[in-house]
Amino acid sequence: MQLQPKLIALQLLHLRNPALGEGLEEEMERDPRVCVMGEDVGHYGGSYKVTKGLATKFGDLRVLDTPIAENSFTGMGIGAAMTGLRPVVEGMNMGFLLLAFNQISNNCGMLHYTSGGQFTIPIVIRGPGGVGRQLGAEHSQRLESYFQSIPGIQMVACSTPYNAKGLMKAAIRSENPVILFEHVLLYNLKERIPDEDYICNLEEAELVRPGEDITILTYSRMRYHVMQAAKTLVNKGYDPEVIDIRSLKPFDLYTIGNSVKKTHRVLIVEECMRTGGIGASLTAAITENFHDYLDAPVMCLSSQDVPTPYAGTLEEWTVVQPAQIVTAVEQLCQ
């Protein structure tokens, strides 16, 4: 029975129960093995308040404040996962998880395989990332691409309150290690979401706007730049199909493929860097699989290959802006 869906913020500072936090709370209630660890996740509630209120409710052992050592608390999460718990590890900023790269790559991704399937690692590694508003280079990293090759892990990126809660829950219930990329600028979104229990499939892409002329593939914050560009494009007479790929590893080539077969043109819009980004892999996958259906080469708009500058205008030019998306679509649809 569906009650009136709640109006819920993806994250509203100082308010309890944002979508991510609610997803986490529901899973912690449902399964006593779920626990949270990270810096300042306890009574402080996390750097973006996702875990606010959880320590009071579940105790400060289940919502654990750790010393500052990313490699260590990720390693700790892996150890706990191998012996039956389901940890959710929070990186205060995804960029800091570069310090945990060794544990994520060498142990998280590998141990299920090297142990011959004896030890599973149902861990979720999550945190805020992406380019924010003048947070400086180290706090504005686009790291999805660094992790994408690691065998054994899954990666998803949330973009709305609805899919944030759904992906959080699905990631926690998954037996595989999942990295959940949240975006610093999306925590304040508001959306109505259902009251009943729901999860989003980790490997599925989301159709945001159906269309006929061109397939625009995007994820995380760039979805909003794309939708803004879409408004302009519609006014100009174009009919773009927008897909939020959500699953960064593996790609949902089924949904993407169906769209390509319909529109025959692909534009990828990502916040990742040009070199070796998610877009680069996606371009390769599409070209390899759907070459025959393409009327034009796959175009990929990515951020510049520079560390994110602090200055406002420079930062703006680092990432893809709606105007560029409009121009690219016009170019592709000639």
Added chain:
Amino acid sequence: MAILWRRSRNIANRIRKCMNKGFMGCAVVNQSCWSSTFQSSSLSNLRPVPYQNSRYLRSLPWSRAALFSVLRSKSTVAEKQLDSFFSSDSDDDHRSLDFPGGKVTYTSEMNFITESSRMRVPCYRVLDDNGELIMGGDFQQVGKDVAVKMYSDMVTLQIMDNIFYEAQRQGRISFYLTSTGEEAISIASAAALTEQDIILPQYREPGVLLWRGFTLQEFANQCFGNNADYGKGRQMPIHYGSKKHNFITISSPIATQLPQAAGIAYSLKMDNKKACVVSYIGDGGTSEGDFHAGLNFAAVMEAPVIFFCRNNGWAISTNISEQFRSDGIVVKGRAYGIRSIRVDGNDALAIYSAVSAAREMAINEQRAILIEALTYRVGHHSTSDDSTKYRELDEIDYWKMARNPVNRFRKWVQNNGWWSEQQETEVRNSIRKQLLQAIQVAEKTEKPPLTELFSDVYDHPTSNLQEQEKQLRETISRHPKDYPSDVSV
């Protein structure tokens, strides 16, 4: 910050009284570290406090494990200890600072704590070099059955190492790594634990698996990477792992298991289990960042972990003098607020006693313990190394013969009338035969089939992996001659 004591003798006596009473139910093993902080020579009579044996500790009325089901203790032990040591005189109040962690007394004499104690931390041993019990020592008694099993497992490990090493030299396996000279460490420490205690090895502790019942055939299967290997042929030789033996699969990068130990201990705490985690590391591994963070975490989390450091003098070709400048690893325990002990790593009984006691403390008091075992890596680092290139043959020979842990323990077992020369010969011959047999069987066993290439990356293969497997199978069926015919698809 240096602390100078004027009324040092009184303070020293007060400390000793607190220690002997078992302040907070804890007995600290040695106090010689303190002597460096005292400038007065009258304190040379501050003797190390003898360790209270495990019978005393078991009588503790309370277990802190129950407290951790919801809340962790907010205070630190350091805070409580410092409060008791350094206060009580009223005129001290304006000469001290109330700082998080406890009162800190001021001093107007500028003194740096010396970088090393006058005396190195002493090394706990039970048997002398001839395998005779040292009179008046503390130790945990070992019965005949356990002693005989310990000894025969040490012999098995020795022979296993020799034979597998030879097998690598003959090209039958690709790699091997021996525990020669360190047999007492893995066997005796395993003997002091229970099956529920979870092991996070580095890579030189197969003796623990051996003690727990891993068969020679199972060892051989892993080294040959055949179909019967629990790891399904995915790891290089000696990277054993067995869930049923609570032995986590070995991962090559050094020290990564130390933070994981805190995680497993966390898991045990949540389940309120009466078990601990034992994580092994070498002397070289203590230089890794994960050593620092793993110990720090375990201390803060009040995790029941035993960190067992095998200080065998060498990290491949790096001698310990080039690895660190502290007095070994035992002194580092205090830096993290962790109790520590230095033991003779070639004395099986000392290791057994120390690990038994450490386990009691770890579980009953929910704390981490650090054990440093002094030993020597008699063999090369691995089959990829020739240690004669960087160390003296005399040195190797000395430790191999005069300080051999297996011989030493045998003397004790024999003197008790529990072992004979005849049994020695029988056991050695039998193990040798079994090993050669195991190798033959393992060599002939099929290698894992193609289906095991893509399984276990995830719980179910993802679409991209299914795609890759399909393509690979197509390629193999088109060019069967380019693929090994004896591996099934």
